Ligand SMILES: NC(=O)C1=CN([C@@H]2O[C@H](COP(=O)(O)OP(=O)(O)OC[C@H]3O[C@@H](n4cnc5c(N)ncnc54)[C@H](OP(=O)(O)O)[C@@H]3O)[C@@H](O)[C@H]2O)C=CC1
């Protein structure tokens with residue numbers, strides 16, 4: 136099986152993380168990579184991990200899909216830009232698979248939501264896949280196993296590396312602004328708060344921040360249970376929940392974002408229960424926003440959509456640094 140693939144928005148941070156994964160995937164052939172501003176330039180000149188590739192960025196418009204004869208389109212465009220491509224693909228090559236990395240279709244029930252650890256059945260054979268947001272991925276990994284026991288709205292405190300803000304210059308990805316600093320932003324009603332609540336199936340609060348490191352996300356989740364709990368019980372419950380999930384590792388100690396840099400795996404752990412209020416607990420999740428939060432999760436979803444082993448093409452980036460002490 137050769138999956139002829141087109142990447143739209145390949146010059147961006149997520150596109151740049153995705154291209155080497157696709158290039159190394161045993162079943163995928165990259166047919167074209169679209170970039171408006173870098174058209175005509177070699178991909179290898181923008182993506183270090185693609186050195187040796189003879190791919191050149193193309194200036195593609197949506198109606199180009201008529202002649203591309205691709206089986207897979209991956210959209211890595213800013214929010215609000217996927218529609219024209221989806222419309223063209225629906226019209227000219229409706230059988231092709233679309234994986235959209237943006238938020239545009241995450242609330243569309245006609246699309247499969249691409250969090251494989253929770254929604255794999257709907258992803259097998261899917262042709263329209265909405266890849267989750269990076270924060271929303273980690274928050275759901277930390278909350279879904281306990282959502283039935285929550286007695287109050289959970290609160291998620293997140294910190295992202297500045298690659299999360301994309302390449303378009305802003306205060307959120309300006310190293311000078313971020314030096315020795317931490318930027319709180321969108322502390323209510325962030326789209327990931329809505330996405331998390333929608334797919335968790337209950338209300339949740341989310342407060343993002345961006346920091347001066349490039350990649351990675353650390354989430355600390357505060358939960359209130361109906362009944363008192365113990366850290367060891369939580370650990371065991373999460374270990375059982377993710378027992379078959381190769382890319383979600385459960386740790387007793389609090390995982391650290393540096394452990395998952397450049398990894399397709401997420402870590403969930405640090406289960407902490409208040410001594411004075413044993414119905415209160417904290418859970419930590421860390422992941423690489425460009426991999427488990429975007430590109431490698433897209434590859435998991437592509438594998439499921441095409442009936443391949445979910446980890447195909449990801450074997451080389453599944454490890455995490457340091458001890459994962461999962462007794
Ligand atoms: N960064 C992250 O950690 C994550 C991002 N996402 C989502 O993935 C998508 C891509 O994010 P990211 O890679 O960070 O973004 P970047 O800003 O790094 O890249 C965006 C890409 O889209 C193209 N682009 C920019 N503006 C336009 C426009 N007006 N019309 C068409 N194309 C445009 C650019 O192409 P050109 O080369 O022509 O300039 C660029 O290649 C976004 O929807 C984002 O929300 C999802 C999960 C994690």
Ligand SMILES: CC(=O)N[C@@H](CCC(=O)OP(=O)(O)O)C(=O)O
Nearest residue numbers: 236237238268269295299300345
């Ligand atoms: C630091 C930073 O700006 N992060 C981005 C997360 C980007 C992302 O996950 O993409 P979606 O917008 O497609 O969900 C944000 O908060 O919007």
